Amino acid sequence: MAGFRSLAVQVRDARNDRALRRHSLRRCLERFAPYGHRATWWHLCDRHGIGPEDRAADPQRLVAALEELEEARAVWLEYERHFAERRRREKHDGLRRPEWAWGGEAVARCADPGIRPKEPLGEVLRRLVKALESEPGTTCPVCGARELCWGQAQPEPPPQGAQPWDGPVCAGCGIVVPRPALADADTDTSTGTEAGTGMGTGTGTP
DSSP states (O other), X not given: OOOHHHHHHHHHOTTSOHHHHHHHXXXXXXXXXXXXXXXXXXXXXXXXXXXXXOTTOOHHHHHHHHHHHHXXXXXXXXXXXXXXXXXXXXXXXXXXXXXXXXXXXXXXXXXXXXXXXXXOHHHHHHHHHHHHTSOOBSSOTTTOOSOEEOOSSOOSSOOTTOOTTEEEEETTTOBEEEGGGBTTTTSOGGGOOBXXXXXXXXXXXO
């Protein structure tokens, strides 16, 4: 199975036809899609003037979209590296914290793929990383909105793309805010109340 970097080479390879280069970009999202696959694709298409169903998109636009995705991936990989190093030090010192299996899929999942932050992916992830490396807050780490809406008790099975670290949905930019970025993020979600004024037992960064 081709990795992200191999697929990126295919996107850039001018010897490949447009359909293959587009397909390779879509497959990159199987390796890294911070908003979830569909929302990330729509975001890249909107920002770079690509028709979501256009099988012969302008290669320059495809490469520009790839570059935005690569920048965001680099931000997240650097965060994961620092996180792993810190966890090793903490475990060595006997400090135990809840484990969060992040990975590259839907780290800032959009509850509705049509409602997304408008900033470049790299900027969104830099803001998210800053929040995760700081004391937990009470606002959206991406847009600063205070209206964070907890849904009703989750149905079974959970929504597609849902992750164990999912918190409330930001009414401003649409991301599902990770619980580790929020103070008191263990409030009972069955109440459906907003989470801007206290939510449970924040544990700091993941």
